[in-house]
Amino acid sequence: MPDSKNNDTGLCKEKSFQAFFNTNATLLRNFLYYKYGGIEDIDDIVQDSFIKLWNNCTKVTLETAKSYLFRIAINQSTSLFRHNAVKLKHQKEVKNINHSSTNESPEYILEEKEFMVKLENAISSLPERQREVFLLNRIEKKTYKEIAELSGVSVKAIEKLMHKALLKLRTEIENIP
Amino acid sequence: MQMKKLDDIFLSRWLNNELSEDELTQFKASKHYDTYVNIIKGTDKLQAPSYNLNEAFLSIKENRNVENFISTKKPSKNKWQLGVAASVILLIGLFAYVNFFSATVYSSDFGKQLAFELPDGSKVLLNSKSSIEFNERNWNNNRTLKLQGEAFFDVEKGNTFTVKTSQGEVSVLGTEFNVKAITDLFKVSCYEGKVKVEDYTDSSVRNLTPSLGYQNIKNHDAITLNFDNTRPEWMSQQSVFKSTPIKYVLRALEKQYQLQFEYQGFDDSVLFTGSFPNNNKEIALQTVLKSVNLKYTIQGNSIILED
Numbered sequence: 001m002p003d004s005k006n007n008d009t010g011l012c013k014e015k016s017f018q019a020f021f022n023t024n025a026t027l028l029r030n031f032l033y034y035k036y037g038g039i040e041d042i043d044d045i046v047q048d049s050f051i052k053l054w055n056n057c058t059k060v061t062l063e064t065a066k067s068y069l070f071r072i073a074i075n076q077s078t079s080l081f082r083h084n085a086v087k088l089k090h091q092k093e094v095k096n097i098n099h100s101s102t103n104e105s106p107e108y109i110l111e112e113k114e115f116m117v118k119l120e121n122a123i124s125s126l127p128e129r130q131r132e133v134f135l136l137n138r139i140e141k142k143t144y145k146e147i148a149e150l151s152g153v154s155v156k157a158i159e160k161l162m163h164k165a166l167l168k169l170r171t172e173i174e175n176i177p
Numbered sequence: 178m179q180m181k182k183l184d185d186i187f188l189s190r191w192l193n194n195e196l197s198e199d200e201l202t203q204f205k206a207s208k209h210y211d212t213y214v215n216i217i218k219g220t221d222k223l224q225a226p227s228y229n230l231n232e233a234f235l236s237i238k239e240n241r242n243v244e245n246f247i248s249t250k251k252p253s254k255n256k257w258q259l260g261v262a263a264s265v266i267l268l269i270g271l272f273a274y275v276n277f278f279s280a281t282v283y284s285s286d287f288g289k290q291l292a293f294e295l296p297d298g299s300k301v302l303l304n305s306k307s308s309i310e311f312n313e314r315n316w317n318n319n320r321t322l323k324l325q326g327e328a329f330f331d332v333e334k335g336n337t338f339t340v341k342t343s344q345g346e347v348s349v350l351g352t353e354f355n356v357k358a359i360t361d362l363f364k365v366s367c368y369e370g371k372v373k374v375e376d377y378t379d380s381s382v383r384n385l386t387p388s389l390g391y392q393n394i395k396n397h398d399a400i401t402l403n404f405d406n407t408r409p410e411w412m413s414q415q416s417v418f419k420s421t422p423i424k425y426v427l428r429a430l431e432k433q434y435q436l437q438f439e440y441q442g443f444d445d446s447v448l449f450t451g452s453f454p455n456n457n458k459e460i461a462l463q464t465v466l467k468s469v470n471l472k473y474t475i476q477g478n479s480i481i482l483e484d
Contacts, residue, residue, distance in 0.1 A: 010281055010313055014238075019293055021234050023286075030225040047233065051241045062281055119219040137192070138220040141287070141435055141478070144189065159189035166188040170212050 011065055012057040021050060024066060027140060028073055031150065034135035035128045036077060049073040070150055115173075122172035130165035133158055188213070194437070194479040217477070284308035285326075287435035288455070290411075295320075299338065300331040304357075304411050305455075306432040326432075327357040329409055332370075344393070345376040354385075355409045361395035362425050366404060394422060396446070410452060417452040423469055426453075430465060434458045440482035443471065 010016045025046060032042045049072040053065060060068050123131060136142045136150070144158045190196055191204060191213075204210055283303060285291040291303040296316040303309060307326020312319070320338040331353045332338045339348040342358030345365075352370025357363070365374050367385035374391050375382050376399065383401075385391060390402035402419065410417040416429050424445035427438045433455055447469055453461035462480065466473050472483045 015294070018234055019291075021237070022230055023289075023291065025230055025233060026228050029228050033225050043233070047237050047240060050237050054237070054241055062283075115215060116219055116222070119216060120223075123220070123223075135220070135223075138217065139223055139225065144193070156186070159186035162189040162192065163186050166192075166213060166216065169216050170209055173216065174209070174212055 011060065011062060012054075017054055017057065020062070020065060024069065025050070028069060030140060031070070031132065031136060032073060032077060034139075035132040037124075045073055045076050048076060067149070067152065071152075074151075118173050118176050119169070121176075122169045125172060126165055126168055130161050130168065133161040134165040134169075137162060192217070192477060194439070194476060280310045281313040282308060282310045288433050295322075297335055298333045302329045302412060304328060304409075324356055324358060326359060327355070327409075327411070329353070329355045329412060344378055345374065347375070348373045359425070359428065362393075362421075364390065364392045366390035366402070366409065368407060392419075394425070397422070411455060414455040415452050416455055419450050420448045421450070422446045423449045423465075426465055430461060434461065435478060437479045438482055439479055440471075443482065443484045 011020060028049070029042060029046045032045060036042065049069055052072050053060070053069050056068075123135070126134065132151075133147055136147050137144070142150075144155050144162065148155045148158045187196075187200075187204075191201075196204065283291060283293055283301075285303045285305055285307050288305050290305060292300070293303075294300055295311070296313055297320065299320075301309060304327040307324070307328055309322055309324050309328060311322035317335075320336060321341060322339070323341050325342070328340075330338075330340065332349055337348050339346055340356050342356065342363065344358050344363040347354065347356055347365050349370060349372045352372060353368040354370075354372050355364075355366040355368070357365075363376060363378070365372065365385065367387055367389055369387055372385040373382065374385060376391075376393055378393060378395075379399065381399070383391060388404055390404055391399065392402055393399040400420075416433065418426050418429075422445065426449045427445070430436060430453065431438060436458075449465070449469065451464065451468060453464050455461070462473065462475075466482070470484075474481045474483075
């Protein structure tokens with residue numbers, strides 16, 4: 001069904017769809033990235049999901065569009081990633097450059113570097129749900145409630161995953177000499 | 178004291194600053210505490226690889242056109258008939274749904290602003306953590322919308338344009354104005370044309386002309402303001418306050434940077450006049466808190482204030 005006839009939801013028009021894309025694309029992309037790793041496949045899935053949403057723009061309202069979008073993306077990903085081992089790589093960019101100049105001896109910097117390697121490995125070894133929740137909260141600064149809404153589960157479930165993730169990260173890090 | 182058994186969301190509560198004082202003291206004394214703190218500090222330095230929105234959108238547009246072109250070329254009579262029957266039902270269903278139940282909602286997240294156009298071409302710029310709700314279908318007959326938070330409006334000429342908030346409403350013919358309505362605070366500034374302001378709290382009505390503003394804060398007298406800027410400061414990455422109780426300034430900081438202030442025992446009705454930048458958390462915190470002589474410590478998203 002072409003969308004020219006019925007664009008009640010406002011999502012069909014290119015302008016409003018682009019606005020919706022701009023507010024949600026980065027989050028969707030990072031959400032999948034935190035969950036699965038592997039940038040190229042992820043970007044394809046993000047693209048396909050938005051095309052599907054646009055083609056179905058008459059069937060969703062602006063309020064339901066976000067959860068619809070995430071559902072499409074998750075469905076597509078599970079078939080694709082089921083047999084893939086996940087290796088996450090993060091940019092080692094430091095976000096806050098402001099307060100870096102003081103009291104950082106070379107030893108301290110080295111120690112911190114070593115810790116970051118351990119941490120990244122530990123994050124990579126987390127089960128995907130735990131990693132997704134942990135990174136959405138810490139990097140995307142999403143509240144437990146917002147994360148719960150994204151994947152359609154209870155806040156309590158997110159809190160449990162978050163707790164487990166931290167517990168697992170700590171044991172991983174402390175067990176590496 | 179007996180160490181309480183750690184529940185299965187203990188660490189989540191810690192991150193959210195929901196631990197009781199006792200729990201926190203015990204937790205800080207445990208041998209794993211430092212590792213947890215380092216994990217959080219370390220993770221806060223990580224980032225996902227950057228994502229080029231414009232490029233991604235262009236490629237979506239291209240691929241979509243290709244896809245639609247291919248799918249409309251497929252000839253299949255029987256399927257086509259079936260398709261029409263199904264679409265008609267869907268159209269009716271959708272029409273009823275949109276018409277009677279659905280309002281269009283735009284909302285902005287912490288620290289983000291959102292610009293959009295209304296169906297008549299009027300422009301809206303939403304400040305952070307604000308939302309607007311209106312009926313798109315009936316818009317040209319009834320230009321009324323509901324606002325929570327703060328927004329700037331550039332209204333096209335036409336019939337009356339009304340912004341309703343929980344504390345008052347603002348109506349105009351075609352003009353530029355800014356409305357801010359958060360709990361206990363209602364502020365309107367007129368930049369062009371003429372604006373009518375109806376304050377629900379004291380049922381007063383007044384007209385504003387350009388460079389005039391109106392501000393009503395709970396437990397303070399309503400005042401008329403003069404200003405000389407041509408756009409609200411938040412549109413240029415600044416939040417400006419004039420004789421505003423500090424608690425509203427703190428609330429604005431919370432919205433802008435997704436923070437939570439925790440404090441006890443200082444007078445949060447102290448008036449603040451000044452501004453903070455919307456794109457630098459550290460400087461924003463320093464400017465506001467130093468000017469009222471408050472010390473602060475940052476714990477994740479929480480800021481603990483001391484006199």
